């Protein structure tokens with residue numbers, strides 16, 4: 001009589017796993033890569049439809065407006081999206097040798113970032129830093145910016161608090177920015193974050209909120225710092241949770257600019 005229970009649990013698991021990020025239409029195909037970070041399983045899922053050189057990356061698993069907007073773009077224009085899935089939360093939480101660790105998945109792309117931003121017990125093992133370094137490398141390899149020619153990420157933020165104004169002179173993140181352009185008619189939470197001056201100028205011309213990362217930005221392990229160190233043009237399209245239409249509009253503006261500067265290689 002208990003024989004059926006494992007099947008039910010498995011069926012529920014599959015249902016929940018699929019329900020979290022459903023492919024939006026049947027013709028979309030998927031390909032996966034897995035990272036085992038001790039007791040945390042990270043599933044990198046690549047969704048594809050008519051690959052055309054446009055490729056999105058979502059590193060925070062609780063930021064689904066970006067995933068939906070990326071799917072909307074791909075549905076009409078084709079492209080690929082890599083979504084990092086690890087339980088629908090923002091941070092990686094795991095334990096190793098009875099110690100508890102926590103880190104922002106956007107802090108694992110440089111050794112220095114991992115070292116300074118890992119939340120851990122005082123005498124925890126450096127083995128964990130090596131494992132995080134290799135997890136970051138696996139995500140970058142799966143995205144493969146060398147073949148793509150750029151990195152295009154999608155992030156979502158909360159209403160108020162952090163936004164484009166955070167980078168203005170005198171505000172808390174001013175030192176991260178070389179230049180800021182602000183369109184006062186836009187919601188300040190909706191913005192582009194770039195590492196390339198040509199892209200910054202294109203987005204300014206398109207009259208959208210945009211900040212250009214400073215060459216002297218703190219090495220916090222984020223993908224934008226990795227991109228700068230490796231001379232890969234980087235664009236983050238970041239909007240407030242739920243701003244789906246604005247997210248899609250900014251994605252389209254981002255892709256037009258990447259194409260204008262020959263940064264999207266045709267596949």
Ligand SMILES: [Zn+2]
Pocket residue numbers: 059060063154155156
């Ligand atoms: Zn994010």
